[in-house]
Amino acid sequence: MQTLSVNGEIILKRLLDATGDISIYEIQHDCNLSRKYVGVEIQKIDGYLHKHGAGISSRKGKGVCLEILEPDKFHRFREDFLFHYQRNQYLYLSKNQLAYRILFDLVLSDEYQSIDGFSEKYHYSRGTISSSLKKVKNILTKYGCEIISKPNYGLKIQSSEWNRRICLLYSNKIAVRMNSIIEDADLSFDKFFNKKIYNAPKIENLLISVFNKYQLDIPFVYLTKLKLYIVLSGSRKEWYGELTFSGEQLSVIEQSGFLPVSREISERLGEAGYQLLYNDINAITIFLLCFCSRSNADYDSCELVASCREDIEETVHYLKTLYYGIDNFLDEKFTDEFLYYLIEVKYRCLFEFPPDDEGVFQVKMDGSFLSDLSRDFAVFYYGKHGVKLSEAEILTASYIYHSSFARHLSRVAKYRVLLIARCGIHFARDAAARVIDEYGKQISNIDVVEFTAASLIDLSQYDFLITDIEQKRYNFLSLPLIRLDFFRFPTESHSLSRYMSMLTNRELQVMIKNENIIKDNNFKNKLDVYSYFGKHYVKPELKQEFIETSIFKNSLLSDERTNRIALISVERKYYSKEDIIILFNKKPFLWDNEPVQIIILFNRKNRDYKSLKTLNSVMVTFMHAHTGLLQNLLSLDAGGIIDFIIKELYLK
Numbered sequence: 001m002q003t004l005s006v007n008g009e010i011i012l013k014r015l016l017d018a019t020g021d022i023s024i025y026e027i028q029h030d031c032n033l034s035r036k037y038v039g040v041e042i043q044k045i046d047g048y049l050h051k052h053g054a055g056i057s058s059r060k061g062k063g064v065c066l067e068i069l070e071p072d073k074f075h076r077f078r079e080d081f082l083f084h085y086q087r088n089q090y091l092y093l094s095k096n097q098l099a100y101r102i103l104f105d106l107v108l109s110d111e112y113q114s115i116d117g118f119s120e121k122y123h124y125s126r127g128t129i130s131s132s133l134k135k136v137k138n139i140l141t142k143y144g145c146e147i148i149s150k151p152n153y154g155l156k157i158q159s160s161e162w163n164r165r166i167c168l169l170y171s172n173k174i175a176v177r178m179n180s181i182i183e184d185a186d187l188s189f190d191k192f193f194n195k196k197i198y199n200a201p202k203i204e205n206l207l208i209s210v211f212n213k214y215q216l217d218i219p220f221v222y223l224t225k226l227k228l229y230i231v232l233s234g235s236r237k238e239w240y241g242e243l244t245f246s247g248e249q250l251s252v253i254e255q256s257g258f259l260p261v262s263r264e265i266s267e268r269l270g271e272a273g274y275q276l277l278y279n280d281i282n283a284i285t286i287f288l289l290c291f292c293s294r295s296n297a298d299y300d301s302c303e304l305v306a307s308c309r310e311d312i313e314e315t316v317h318y319l320k321t322l323y324y325g326i327d328n329f330l331d332e333k334f335t336d337e338f339l340y341y342l343i344e345v346k347y348r349c350l351f352e353f354p355p356d357d358e359g360v361f362q363v364k365m366d367g368s369f370l371s372d373l374s375r376d377f378a379v380f381y382y383g384k385h386g387v388k389l390s391e392a393e394i395l396t397a398s399y400i401y402h403s404s405f406a407r408h409l410s411r412v413a414k415y416r417v418l419l420i421a422r423c424g425i426h427f428a429r430d431a432a433a434r435v436i437d438e439y440g441k442q443i444s445n446i447d448v449v450e451f452t453a454a455s456l457i458d459l460s461q462y463d464f465l466i467t468d469i470e471q472k473r474y475n476f477l478s479l480p481l482i483r484l485d486f487f488r489f490p491t492e493s494h495s496l497s498r499y500m501s502m503l504t505n506r507e508l509q510v511m512i513k514n515e516n517i518i519k520d521n522n523f524k525n526k527l528d529v530y531s532y533f534g535k536h537y538v539k540p541e542l543k544q545e546f547i548e549t550s551i552f553k554n555s556l557l558s559d560e561r562t563n564r565i566a567l568i569s570v571e572r573k574y575y576s577k578e579d580i581i582i583l584f585n586k587k588p589f590l591w592d593n594e595p596v597q598i599i600i601l602f603n604r605k606n607r608d609y610k611s612l613k614t615l616n617s618v619m620v621t622f623m624h625a626h627t628g629l630l631q632n633l634l635s636l637d638a639g640g641i642i643d644f645i646i647k648e649l650y651l652k
């Protein structure tokens with residue numbers, strides 16, 4: 001990837017994501033580059049791609065697109081490029097290259113180093129070095145480390161030995177990736193990770209055999225860190241005396257059910273020729289406490305388990321006050337999974353493990369609903385414990401929410417239907433099963449009864465009736481009725497789409513109105529958006545509070561951005577209407593390093609659940625539509641946008 005410039009990588013990423021041609025004009029405005037510069041970069045990309053089984057094709061009046069010449073070769077390259085590009089973009093390796101180099105110099109040395117020395121080594125001014133040092137200090141803070149300075153000596157890292165080892169483990173990951181984008185990089189960590197002396201694959205196999213014996217699992221990324229820690233412990237024996245833990249930390253370690261596992265790992269390592277000391281055994285226990293998957297709570301103290309169960313009960317109660325019926329989707333399995341997650345969060349806080357933010361960039365939420373739930377949980381947790389969870393921790397919570405919702409088919413579906421067939425109950429059940437197969441995303445449940453029982457049941461729970469019996473036979477019912485003879489002609493069930501699209505259309509007309517579609521804005525950043533919304537839609541006395549709250553919640557979990565759209569869920573306190581506000585910007589602007597041109601603000605709290613699901617369907621539609629389609633929205637009014645959503649939901 002190092003043969004392309006940063007702008008070249010951005011343009012190539014756009015080409016890889018596109019489903020067709022991209023105009024030069026579009027690339028110009030996305031990247032804020034001149035037409036001539038874009039042309040030069042595209043030529044370089046074309047030459048670069050020919051090494052990897054592809055090229056760039058240009059069509060007059062349409063733009064440029066990828067031309068695949070060798071499919072197998074290109075697809076391997078594409079997968080590799082996207083993986084490294086996205087990962088490096090999230091870590092800002094190119095942007096923070098100098099800061100990371102200075103960080104490595106400080107981490108790899110116990111000696112004082114001067115700003116003048118860095119300036120001479122990297123050929124940057126003192127001002128640039130000082131600016132990069134600010135970034136270094138912020139990065140080191142995550143690992144519980146700090147930079148100290150001494151007159152006439154310079155700078156060095158100060159921290160406990162445990163925090164320094166954590167810093168080395170996580171810095172090693174960054175160093176490896178820096179080597180992949182800097183041709184002349186000399187960022188060797190061999191001093192600390194001497195893999196010639198310590199056989200890393202052998203250690204990994206030994207760890208896996210012990211985990212299998214105790215029926216334990218650990219994610220691969222943390223298995224790798226544990227393996228590297230064992231290597232690191234041998235490289236830092238000289239500093240072993242400084243590896244100490246607090247009384248509270250030691251108490252948790254000694255009471256842990258994982259301690260016997262750590263001791264067996266130590267014994268097996270000793271038999272293999274790798275000697276671990278007492279506090280290194282404690283360190284292995286910490287890894288197991290923080291990252292091992294649990295099948296039960298036997299490895300943890302009763303007090304901690306009880307405390308976490310209380311947190312879950314209070315979290316669910318809190319969410320119930322925000323979303324009607326949400327507890328119906330948080331089942332017993334959710335409770336178990338969330339319990340072990342909260343226990344691990346407590347341990348990671350206690351032992352000062354930094355968040356592993358690597359996976360955050362890959363995540364796009366499910367139409368912002370799960371993002372809302374996760375952020376609401378983070379707000380609750382901060383309010384109760386004063387702990388501001390990292391994005392990585394919040395996203396783990398979202399995975400658990402998503403898993404629980406996915407176990408319920410009605411997570412997206414919203415219509416409850418009654419079905420009556422003239423041929424009897426068994427025939428009706430077969431027909432209901434076929435309808436569910438075809439409309440599972442729209443119909444959550446179909447109940448079947450005989451015609452003779454129709455007047456005896458509570459019809460208020462149903463949205464409409466499907467039947468092959470004449471309509472005049474149902475004069476005693478007020479329920480909307482669809483008469484279809486799809487019992488004899490199964491393809492007639494397709495006409496259900498027309499009816500359901502009409503129902504959704506009515507709901508969308510309440511949400512999407514012309515007066516709430518504002519075009520030709522000139523926002524430069526997300527603060528501009530919050531300020532505009534606060535000025536026009538929030539009570540004056542709450543405007544400043546709204547902006548501050550938005551910024552705070554954004555720091556807990558960024559608002560969702562994809563396909564040039566930002567979805568922003570606004571607290572009911574500041575905006576309680578069912579309408580959604582759609583802001584179209586003149587040009588894309590960067591929102592947390594991602595181009596955004598359409599901003600949608602809405603309130604999800606305390607809606608009835610059917611309305612909530614319709615809103616969620618709208619957001620999912622926006623999230624999943626590709627950029628080319630969304631460009632059409634810029635010229636549409638409310639009716640056009642509703643038609644676009646209906647088409648995406650029902651007519652594909």
